[in-house]
Amino acid sequence: MHFSIKKILKAKFKQQEQQKLLDSLPMEIAQLKELLSYLNREDAPACDHTLKETLHFLRTHSLEVDNTVNWLNEHGGYCDCEVIYNVYDEVGDIVDWHLDAEDVQNTSTM
Numbered sequence: 820m821h822f823s824i825k826k827i828l829k830a831k832f833k834q835q836e837q838q839k840l841l842d843s844l845p846m847e848i849a850q851l852k853e854l855l856s857y858l859n860r861e862d863a864p865a866c867d868h869t870l871k872e873t874l875h876f877l878r879t880h881s882l883e884v885d886n887t888v889n890w891l892n893e894h895g896g897y898c899d900c901e902v903i904y905n906v907y908d909e910v911g912d913i914v915d916w917h918l919d920a921e922d923v924q925n926t927s928t929m
Contacts, residue, residue, distance in 0.1 A: 837913050845887040858903050866900035
C-alpha cells in the first residue's frame with residue numbers, strides 16, 4: 820500500500836475511534852474537564868484508592884453516577900488518581916484538557 824494512502828487511512832481510523840470515544844462520554848465535555856480539574860486541584864486530598872472525590876463531584880453536579888462510574892472503569896479509572904491519569908491518557912487530547920508539569924507534581928502524592 821502506498822505510504823500516503825496508508826497514512827490517510829490511519830488518520831481516518833484514529834478520527835473515527837476518537838469520535839466513538841466522544842460519543843460514549845457519559846457527560847458533556849465541559850463536565851468531564853471540570854471533573855478532571857476538580858480531581859487535580861491543588862488542595863485535593865491524597866488518593867485513598869476509591870472514587871470518593873469523583874462520586875462527590877458527580878453527586879454535587881447532579882450527574883448520573885452508575886453509568887459514569889462504569890465508563891470511568893472501562894477507561895481505567897478505578898480510583899480518583901486513576902481517573903486523572905488513565906482517563907486523561909485516553910481523552911485529554913480529544914477534550915483539550917492537559918496536565919502540565921506543575922499539575923503532575925500536585926498529583927504525585929496521590
